[in-house]
Amino acid sequence: MKLIIAYVQPHKLNDVKQELYKAEVYKIxxxxxxxxxxxKGYHESYRGVDIEVNLLKxxxxxxxxxxxxxxxxxxxxxxxxxxGEIGDGKIFVIPLEDCIxxxxxxxxxxxxx
Amino acid sequence: xxxxxxxxxxxxxCFSFAAIAQETTVGDVATAVNMMWLVLTGALVFFMxxxxxxxxxxxxxxxxxxxxxxxxxxxxxFGSIVFWMIGWGFMYGADKFGGVIGFSDFFKGPMDxxxxxFYRDWFFQVVFAATSATIVSGAMxxxxxxxxxxxxxxxxxxxxxxxxxxxxxxxxxxxxxLGFHDFAGSTVVHSVGGWAALMGAIVLGPRIxxxxxxxxxxxxxxxxxxxxxxxxxxxxxxxxxxxxxxxxSTLSGMDGAIGRVAVTTTLGGAAGAVAALIFSWIWFKKPDxxxxxxxxxxxLVAITAPxxxxxxxxxxxxxxxxxxxxxxxxxxxxxILKIDDxxxxxxxxxxxxxxxxxxxxxxxxxxxxxxxxxxxxxFHQLGIQALGVVAVGAWAGITSLLLFLAIKxxxxxxxxxxxxxxxxxxxxxxxxxxxxxxxxxxx
Numbered sequence: 076m077k078l079i080i081a082y083v084q085p086h087k088l089n090d091v092k093q094e095l096y097k098a099e100v101y102k103i104x105x106x107x108x109x110x111x112x113x114x115k116g117y118h119e120s121y122r123g124v125d126i127e128v129n130l131l132k133x134x135x136x137x138x139x140x141x142x143x144x145x146x147x148x149x150x151x152x153x154x155x156x157x158x159g160e161i162g163d164g165k166i167f168v169i170p171l172e173d174c175i176x177x178x179x180x181x182x183x184x185x186x187x188x
Numbered sequence: 189x190x191x192x193x194x195x196x197x198x199x200x201x202c203f204s205f206a207a208i209a210q211e212t213t214v215g216d217v218a219t220a221v222n223m224m225w226l227v228l229t230g231a232l233v234f235f236m237x238x239x240x241x242x243x244x245x246x247x248x249x250x251x252x253x254x255x256x257x258x259x260x261x262x263x264x265x266f267g268s269i270v271f272w273m274i275g276w277g278f279m280y281g282a283d284k285f286g287g288v289i290g291f292s293d294f295f296k297g298p299m300d301x302x303x304x305x306f307y308r309d310w311f312f313q314v315v316f317a318a319t320s321a322t323i324v325s326g327a328m329x330x331x332x333x334x335x336x337x338x339x340x341x342x343x344x345x346x347x348x349x350x351x352x353x354x355x356x357x358x359x360x361x362x363x364x365x366l367g368f369h370d371f372a373g374s375t376v377v378h379s380v381g382g383w384a385a386l387m388g389a390i391v392l393g394p395r396i397x398x399x400x401x402x403x404x405x406x407x408x409x410x411x412x413x414x415x416x417x418x419x420x421x422x423x424x425x426x427x428x429x430x431x432x433x434x435x436x437s438t439l440s441g442m443d444g445a446i447g448r449v450a451v452t453t454t455l456g457g458a459a460g461a462v463a464a465l466i467f468s469w470i471w472f473k474k475p476d477x478x479x480x481x482x483x484x485x486x487x488l489v490a491i492t493a494p495x496x497x498x499x500x501x502x503x504x505x506x507x508x509x510x511x512x513x514x515x516x517x518x519x520x521x522x523x524i525l526k527i528d529d530x531x532x533x534x535x536x537x538x539x540x541x542x543x544x545x546x547x548x549x550x551x552x553x554x555x556x557x558x559x560x561x562x563x564x565x566x567f568h569q570l571g572i573q574a575l576g577v578v579a580v581g582a583w584a585g586i587t588s589l590l591l592f593l594a595i596k597x598x599x600x601x602x603x604x605x606x607x608x609x610x611x612x613x614x615x616x617x618x619x620x621x622x623x624x625x626x627x628x629x630x631x
Contacts, residue, residue, distance in 0.1 A: 086609035119618050121619050
């Protein structure tokens with residue numbers, strides 16, 4: 076079992092969701108996130124004064140999957156989120172110790188699916 | 189003590205009134221009343237700009253709020269200057285070619301005391317021209333380049349609106365001479381703006397993600413507005429402004445019809461909302477808020493042409509039909525024609541501008557102005573109304589289509605896909621509307 080965490084551009088979320096759906100990955104958690112990587116930031120301007128915006132709006136996606144689904148999920152996220160420009164985001168894959176479905180008490184791989 | 193002072197004051201007032209009465213004629217009083225009436229109602233019509241701004245901002249997404257507010261401010265500012273420079277001359281200048289266009293009085297600014305009526309009339313007319321221009325920003329919301337919109341707005345206020353306005357509202361206009369009746373501008377103002385809005389939306393194309401192809405079938409997506417409270421406030425402001433738009437169009441504070449015009453305007457707007465509410469309730473299973481708002485505006489647009497020649501009962505019927513029409517038109521334009529009009533501007537202003545103009549020929553009931561089909565006038569008035577609808581539709585539709593195609597070819601009309609997804613506030617203005625708030629922009 077793996078936990079896949081991805082940070083992507085907010086305006087790419089819809090494409091990512093559609094790619095995941097095509098790859099038959101239907102379970103997803105999404106939160107708003109702020110952060111910066113290589114993209115560094117951008118500039119806004121208010122009444123002629125420059126404002127440096129360092130923390131960019133990103134979307135954080137979390138998906139817990141069984142091992143067979145790790146590669147298809149990662150590929151789907153990349154297909155949806157990649158534009159080729161700096162700021163497309165990152166994907167982290169973390170080993171997952173356990174998973175419990177609260178309603179039934181199921182654990183492990185059955186609880187994920 | 190206090191009573192004695194009041195009595196003295198009253199006595200003094202009586203004397204001063206008597207003194208005025210000796211020098212003032214009835215004509216002077218009429219002049220003063222008309223001046224106050226037109227400047228006051230003109231200011232009410234100006235306030236409709238705020239209504240449009242709030243409706244359009246409320247019904248679109250947070251990432252484009254600054255952009256749409258800027259468009260609503262600047263179309264008035266550019267529009268009023270070009271309307272002074274040349275628009276007024278095309279609309280009310282000396283007639284050329286048998287009622288087709290006016291051509292004099294450009295950059296007009298007489299400084300003698302007798303020209304008060306020009307200034308009064310110009311102020312009352314410029315706010316109508318601006319209303320027509322601002323209708324378009326809603327239909328083209330969330331994807332148009334700011335500079336291209338500014339170019340468009342100069343052309344409609346300087347040329348497209350004044351020419352068809354000349355046909356109908358100038359005493360030399362060819363439609364005016366035929367007896368075409370458009371009291372406050374269902375055709376002159378609303379349908380001209382509505383046709384331009386339709387052409388703008390067609391030339392632009394839909395917002396990204398509005399019509400998505402899934403397995404060969406096009407599915408229609410909704411982009412909910414970000415502040416329905418603003419949309420409501422905007423509609424209330426527009427309705428309030430309409431009490432300048434219609435009653436002011438008597439063009440005289442001495443006109444006894446003002447009261448009835450205010451009543452038919454009220455009933456038309458109210459009936460439009462009721463019909464849209466009930467119809468959307470049956471169709472969509474829930475009373476739809478933004479559709480009901482469109483219903484109010486549809487009723488008001490439809491009653492704008494006939495408001496001075498129909499009875500209160502007829503105004504309710506006209507409003508009810510307008511409310512039905514707007515819901516059908518929104519669904520038809522969105523789901524069948526697949527033209528993306530984010531706020532329903534075409535359905536409200538073009539469809540009901542046309543319907544309201546025709547309604548004069550059906551329910552009109554004032555001898556000497558307009559007698560419609562249902563009151564023994566036969567098809568005569570209805571025929572003239574239909575001719576006006578077709579002529580103005582062709583004029584406004586074709587000129588604005590050519591204008592948008594030309595702007596698209598020369599300057600570009602649409603922002604880049606990336607800018608559209610990020611929001612026009614950041615792309616066009618480099619600043620967001622809601623600083624300090626975290627707003628989901630991942631739609």
